[in-house]
Amino acid sequence: MGIRERLSGNEAAAIAMKQINPDVVAAFPITPSTEIPQYFSTFVSNGQVDTEFVAVESEHSAMSACIGAESAGARAMTATSANGLSLMWEMIYIASSLRLPIVMSLVNRAVSGPLNIHNDHSDAMGVRDAGWIMLFSENNQEAYDNLLMAHRIAEHKDVMLPLMVCQDGFITSHSIENIELLEDEKVKAFVGTYHPEHYLLNDKEPIAVGPLDLQAYLFEHKFQQGLAMKNAKKVIADVSKEFEALTGRKYEFFEKYKMDDAEQVIVCMNSTAGTAKAAVDELRAQGIKAGLLKIRMFRPFPAEEVATALKNAKSIAVLDKADSLNGAGGALFEDTISGMYVSNIHVPTVNYIYGIGGRDTTVNDIKKVYWDLQEISNTGNIGNPYRYLGLRG
């Protein structure tokens, strides 16, 4: 029946790592994810985990150490935010191309500059094409649950890709909330032991990791990475079903909140989805058919499934917590509308850039978006598709 607790998002992530008990954790502290390696190092010194904790001198080294550990055949984890992820950039691609199922807790924060420590999704969006599976979490519970599922997904033989679990910096990472934890032994049984097929410390099968890969092969290897990402969809669905059987908590590619008859729909990720649920409830009480599609699985992107889920809407707003600064909308917007177009589904859809650098997003802000959508539904006029929410005029 689980353990009723109250934890911050960072505590939840650290507890998940403790229960997973990986072979190696390599991390360098950066706000707002600092507490994760901080708490975890306490577990190490208290002997609560067997993990080799590598207190590296930079995030580049953190990811390098994880790559070394995973190549050797170990299970490795790390945590970071914003500029820490930026400094990992080179190694992020190497981790995925070497097909190393490293698991990262990414506590989302604005990438400098100018310097800002607060939440947006610019760090995650910077690595959206790097070949990592990316799961987003509305609250501490989802950050915890997604981490417990992470290794089962990443290490599956049809996948073998690194995976990051995102949650909103400060908003959930530093907010104490209710959470239901699994018992240690149940986590241990669910996560299981990692048995890599090929690894450097296997003296019966000497291999090379990361050799030169020129015109003759790189293309095929990238194709295989892409294929693994496609395979990840089924594995994520299967692992999530197994997790649901264990915990009663249902996870799909995305959560449909009051979508059955929804006419005005918001698509968003992470903590804003919770705020949007409150807005949906208030508007539903007034007879407005508001609905919410909360993306959990951003990479691989469930393009076809999202398009199908949105096909009966009258108007849609996609909320991006990072500005792609391209004059053509944010990343989630682009993925959503391209998925709809390819599926030959055409619903008036607009984009809102919001919450940049920790700008607070309230229930009333979200309600304004639904009212804008009603206007679009009523008039059929999209107006400017590239909008901002909460931007001072």
Added chain:
Amino acid sequence: MSDLIEIRWHGRGGQGAKTASLLLADAAFNTGKYIQGFPEYGPERMGAPITAYNRISDSPITVHSNIYEPNYVVVVDDTLLDAVDVTAGLKPDGAIIINSTKDGDELRSHLKGYTGKVYRIDARKVSMETLGKYFPNTPMLAAIVKVSGIMSEEAFLEDMIGSFKHKFAKKPEVIDGNMKALEMALKEVTEV
């Protein structure tokens, strides 16, 4: 979520307003509630105004934003009354609790015409008499529990013994003083 109670804390860096909000969340959690406790992070430094928040409810809380229309406001330092708009959005059927020695008329003169209830507690006196040092957050925690009625005083005190034993595991000598501070604060807080 009609049972939702929203609380905003105003303090100065180092006075423990954030800790108090987390302790309140803990205590409410232990009585079976759904809770949120979170600070508004800025450039924290000793003495700078800080804000922290609580949401407490009988049903799950999904909203993740700051609180703009609180039921209760707790002011840990009355020098903030002129520096911060402490009653901003405060519901008239709610209350504000101020750590002060000033009289009711003077306090109200700083509250921009707030029509709701105003409570005062001299947290310095409580803290000095029970702890021998000035830690205003413990008395303020008791004051908000008393005024808001989130839980019974007995349940609160019982729960706090456990919290303090955990929090002060390495200096158990301060547990008694903190418990006395809570008990005294529950009696001292008065409507003005």
